[in-house]
Amino acid sequence: MSALSTTSGVALIVRRSLRQHALSTAVTLVATALACGLVMSVFSIQRQSYEAFTGGSTGFDAVLGARGSQLQLVLNTVFHLETSPGNIPWTLYQDIKDDRRVSLAIPYATGDNFLGFRIVGTTEEIFTEFEYMEGRKFEVEDGGRPFDAGYAEAVIGSFVARETGLGYGDTFSPYHGLAYNEESQHAEEYTIVGVLEPTNTPSDRVIWIPIEGIFRMGGHVLRGTGDEEGFVPEAGESIPDEHKEVSAVMLNLRAPTAGFELDRLVNKQGKVATFAFPIGLVMADLFNKIGWVNQVFELVAYLVVLVSAAAILASIYNTINERRREFAILRALGARRATVFSAIVIEAATIAGLGAALGFVVYAAILGGTAIVVRAQTGVVLEVTRFHPIFIYAPLGMIALGALAGILPAIKAYTTDVAENLIPHS
Amino acid sequence: MPILEITDLLKRYVAPDGSSTTVVDVPTFAMDAGQQVALQGSSGCGKTTFLNLIAGILRPDNGTIQFNERDTRALSEAGRDRLRAESLGYVFQTFNLLQGYSALENVLLGMMFGKGRDFDYARALLERVGLADRMQYRPRQLSVGQQQRVAVARALANKPQLVLADEPTGNLDHLHAREALALIREICEENGAALLLVSHDRDIIAQFDHVHEFADLNRAMEATT
Numbered sequence: 001m002s003a004l005s006t007t008s009g010v011a012l013i014v015r016r017s018l019r020q021h022a023l024s025t026a027v028t029l030v031a032t033a034l035a036c037g038l039v040m041s042v043f044s045i046q047r048q049s050y051e052a053f054t055g056g057s058t059g060f061d062a063v064l065g066a067r068g069s070q071l072q073l074v075l076n077t078v079f080h081l082e083t084s085p086g087n088i089p090w091t092l093y094q095d096i097k098d099d100r101r102v103s104l105a106i107p108y109a110t111g112d113n114f115l116g117f118r119i120v121g122t123t124e125e126i127f128t129e130f131e132y133m134e135g136r137k138f139e140v141e142d143g144g145r146p147f148d149a150g151y152a153e154a155v156i157g158s159f160v161a162r163e164t165g166l167g168y169g170d171t172f173s174p175y176h177g178l179a180y181n182e183e184s185q186h187a188e189e190y191t192i193v194g195v196l197e198p199t200n201t202p203s204d205r206v207i208w209i210p211i212e213g214i215f216r217m218g219g220h221v222l223r224g225t226g227d228e229e230g231f232v233p234e235a236g237e238s239i240p241d242e243h244k245e246v247s248a249v250m251l252n253l254r255a256p257t258a259g260f261e262l263d264r265l266v267n268k269q270g271k272v273a274t275f276a277f278p279i280g281l282v283m284a285d286l287f288n289k290i291g292w293v294n295q296v297f298e299l300v301a302y303l304v305v306l307v308s309a310a311a312i313l314a315s316i317y318n319t320i321n322e323r324r325r326e327f328a329i330l331r332a333l334g335a336r337r338a339t340v341f342s343a344i345v346i347e348a349a350t351i352a353g354l355g356a357a358l359g360f361v362v363y364a365a366i367l368g369g370t371a372i373v374v375r376a377q378t379g380v381v382l383e384v385t386r387f388h389p390i391f392i393y394a395p396l397g398m399i400a401l402g403a404l405a406g407i408l409p410a411i412k413a414y415t416t417d418v419a420e421n422l423i424p425h426s
Numbered sequence: 427m428p429i430l431e432i433t434d435l436l437k438r439y440v441a442p443d444g445s446s447t448t449v450v451d452v453p454t455f456a457m458d459a460g461q462q463v464a465l466q467g468s469s470g471c472g473k474t475t476f477l478n479l480i481a482g483i484l485r486p487d488n489g490t491i492q493f494n495e496r497d498t499r500a501l502s503e504a505g506r507d508r509l510r511a512e513s514l515g516y517v518f519q520t521f522n523l524l525q526g527y528s529a530l531e532n533v534l535l536g537m538m539f540g541k542g543r544d545f546d547y548a549r550a551l552l553e554r555v556g557l558a559d560r561m562q563y564r565p566r567q568l569s570v571g572q573q574q575r576v577a578v579a580r581a582l583a584n585k586p587q588l589v590l591a592d593e594p595t596g597n598l599d600h601l602h603a604r605e606a607l608a609l610i611r612e613i614c615e616e617n618g619a620a621l622l623l624v625s626h627d628r629d630i631i632a633q634f635d636h637v638h639e640f641a642d643l644n645r646a647m648e649a650t651t
Contacts, residue, residue: 009538012531020526329522332483334511334539334584336504418483419475422522 032355035308037362043390062277065248090244101258109214121214144194159204202379313405328421344410352402356395435489467640482506511540515581519593536583
């Protein structure tokens with residue numbers, strides 16, 4: 001017997017069965033696609049979000065901020081989430097800036113927003129010195145420029161521009177606080193002098209203004225001296241450094257060892273500030289703490305896969321009785337038991353394989369939707385096309401599981417009595 | 427030279443209550459290569475069981491079935507599958523066409539498990555039985571007579587040495603039955619295949635030179651009569 005011929009015979013049997021049971025095949029296919037797409041989505045989102053929050057390039061090595069949680073500090077300054085743990089005096093910024101172990105120190109002052117997008121007061125170094133990825137600095141779109149520290153000017157991230165419709169030359173007035181409240185609008189008006197090219201980082205969701213702007217924003221009280229009463233600068237009046245305060249100082253270090261030294265100095269020996277280093281490790285700690293959530297997602301995804309495998313089993317198993325005569329005829333034509341058996345297993349594997357292929361569409365839909373939400377909420381970009389080994393393992397696993405699910409109905413087909421089933425049953 | 431030699435063939439069925447019924451008890455039967463033989467017998471006399479035993483679909487309880495001087499009883503199940511796939515054709519009373527498949531695919535399935543797929547030969551067979559314009563039709567889209575012709579083409583698809591025909595005209599009217607029989611006999615002759623046909627229709631039986639009363643061959647019938 002020609003193996004090739006038998007193979008083509010099996011292929012024909014499988015094709016015709018899928019066509020004959022088109023409805024149940026389609027339903028099972030959709031269930032399999034959902035399962036496979038879900039598994040791929042869970043793993044891909046997990047990996048990408050983990051990498052984005054822990055291993056992705058943030059452009060900074062460490063953050064210096066108010067005494068409190070390192071995680072809160074990182075979330076607030078790097079990812080522009082969460083509230084600020086507090087402020088630190090300007091002098092601390094100056095000290096760390098002058099430290100020989102520090103190669104770059106950029107102050108951040110936060111506390112205002114525009115329509116929910118955070119406003120960060122900083123220095124021009126954010127455009128001239130800071131590299132959000134190696135060799136890549138913030139680029140202002142054609143026609144724009146970085147803000148001038150002496151003016152009420154702003155540079156907005158690409159996502160802010162897209163969502164608010166603001167652009168070069170437009171003006172806006174900030175709102176007090178990190179959450180948008182239309183009743184808390186400041187009187188100051190800022191002119192947008194630049195829109196940043198997309199960076200696919202949380203910075204796309206930020207409005208950058210001169211740090212002096214935050215100091216002078218109406219209603220802001222500077223307590224750099226620690227004095228509860230604070231200092232409110234008058235228009236045109238210069239602000240003494242001792243009154244200034246910042247939410248955090250973003251740092252690049254000359255060597256990793258400097259990070260450990262500063263960690264010991266600030267966190268273990270000091271009492272006024274927090275030094276978050278390394279940033280990836282701080283975030284990894286968060287992911288470790290919520291690791292059980294990932295496990296729950298994975299478990300749910302695996303259960304859905306099992307249910308889809310059961311659906312394959314049930315859909316094929318239910319057709320076996322009506323197909324007994326078909327198997328008997330095939331056997332009468334010379335098909336071996338093994339041929340009938342393999343036809344059923346291959347049919348199950350084919351449904352799983354087609355479902356897995358369709359699963360990529362489901363994956364793209366889930367990840368695409370999730371990416372929109374995650375980007376809107378955090379600025380972190382999830383890419384549909386980012387490779388993950390699950391794209392190989394999930395379809396292969398699904399096919400293997402489908403084949404496994406086909407074994408029970410295949411055994412039923414295998415045991416079909418030829419003579420008994422050759423006669424049509426009414 | 428005999429293509430088929432049967433000796434002391436015995437087949438019993440065991441009922442659920444444990445009682446045993448002998449259905450086939452044929453001491454001897456033989457036919458030569460290319461020979462066309464008709465077995466006549468009433469319904470329920472064991473003719474189909476006899477053909478199924480020859481085809482290896484059923485295993486005898488005793489006796490030998492020599493096909494081309496080889497005892498098929500000694501063959502494994504896979505060996506008997508191979509025998510059907512490569513050397514036997516079977517035309518069933520109910521045609522047993524696969525409903526989800528086209529006429530051409532039904533014929534192709536007749537050869538796929540044996541000597542291999544041959545589209546040209548399958549098409550040629552369907553043209554030979556007058557279905558050149560119906561190759562892509564499914565069985566339910568064909569008339570009974572056309573279905574019967576597909577069944578004949580399929581039985582010949584693997585170029586068998588022996589064609590077994592079980593009441594092949596049982597579902598046809600008198601005129602179509604004669605035409606169908608003539609077609610089966612012609613095609614078997616053209617292909618050099620022997621034909622063993624069983625029928626209870628005397629008009630059909632009368633077309634054959636070699637006719638056996640199945641009751642004369644089968645001692646089990648004597649026991650029940």
